[in-house]
Amino acid sequence: AQKVTQAQTEISVVEKEDVTLDCVYETRDTTYYLFWYKQPPSGELVFLIRRNSFDEQNEISGRYSWNFQKSTSSFNFTITASQVVDSAVYFCALTTWAGGTSYGKLTFGQGTILTVHP
């Protein structure tokens, strides 16, 4: 069975602070994909990044960066110089290849509510 844990339920920061959202996953499969999604107050889930289990390179996209470490089963997300528009619920998710079954469906963490104050 797969599991994703986002231990931080809520984070509150002041604009321009850096913030890291933690994600720890569990799976027995060797091939899997990790994702981060953003859910702003409007409610629609927005894709941010996908990473496969064979690619441990960290990635940076503007103010966003992701740190994937298989050794600790973590896929953390950092926002640099946070802005009010970053306020949202952020979800980490996992999907695995399991010999042709159960692939595709996302197992989500409980989400982290990020509030950025001006």
Added chain:
Amino acid sequence: GAGVSQSPSNKVTEKGKDVELRCDPISGHTALYWYRQSLGQGLEFLIYFQGNSAPDKSGLPSDRFSAERTGGSVSTLTIQRTQQEDSAVYLCASSPQYYNEQFFGPGTRLTVL
């Protein structure tokens, strides 16, 4: 291009009634998913369609829930004899293949009175 669309955006029904929720995926996407988002349970997988393969129904919470996908495109999620615990936001997503990112629709907020 057009994203995933869902209808209705809101649905209020009485306990015991049947409801149908519709999802129009992004054109050309072979994989289609239904999820449910509720306060107590977070985001839960319900069902997954991939091309012409048999759907993965492992997430359906009871036999009152069913879904179909016609012509490899539009999907309908049906909930029979609705219960108050069915109240949630039902999200549809599609992707080119299972390993790609999923694009989500705006959801249907279902309220069962």
